[in-house]
Amino acid sequence: MGLLEGKKLLITGVLTDSSIAFHAAKLAQEQGAEVILTSFGRQFKLTETFAKRLPKAAPVVSLDITSDDDLANLADQVRQHTDTIDGVVHSIGFAPQSVMGGNFLAAEWPDVATALEVSAFSLKSLATATLPLMSNGGALVGLTFDAQFAWPVYDWMGVAKAAFESTARYLARDLGPHGVRVNLISAGPIRTTAAKSIPGFEKMEGGWPERAPLGWDQTTAEPAARGVVALLSDWFPATTGEIVHVDGGVHVMGI
16 A cells, blocks of 8 residues: 555646656655646646656646636636545746846846745645645645755745745644645755756755765755655644755755
């Protein structure tokens, strides 16, 4: 019997087969879950392509996380495939390059606002849009990059991640009475499409394998995906508002 046997999950952010979201969907299916993916716009066909590369082809529903209409219609779209869900994976983030790569002081509010809306407020948007589907409780799992530090070149995306982590704590407070757990995976640097879009990303990942007590492989998302699957399972029934580090141990090192 798999770790997620019989569970039904909604997973956002599958754009390539190198992403944490794709690996989480793959592992979830291997552990017995049914998976529904989300995508939107020009990315939709790309997500459909990779959905077919999962162990079992997964349906894809439309969700632009900044669209009020898409958020309002999300539950009805999901109900075309299942009446309820047991878990949601938030793997959504975006910041204009003008607010990263050493542009912290030069960044302007409209671009910063975009980063905060898509990368932080979206967690609350996704939570409230899917709550009607989690009548029996469930788990909301998001992905972060340790926001307690000021990383090279991350700039306002780092600020957005700090807001994201704080949002998760408040959601844990407000969704707990509904039986919904809210936890995050803080992954080490992985060479995903999203990471490669960060100007100067190599400065963030530089030396990570040497600093990590357990070592670190920037080329695979599977360790982080395993963490996501674990938090979606019933093995953490009393854990919420937590950030689980899957980074080889770098977060505990002083240098």
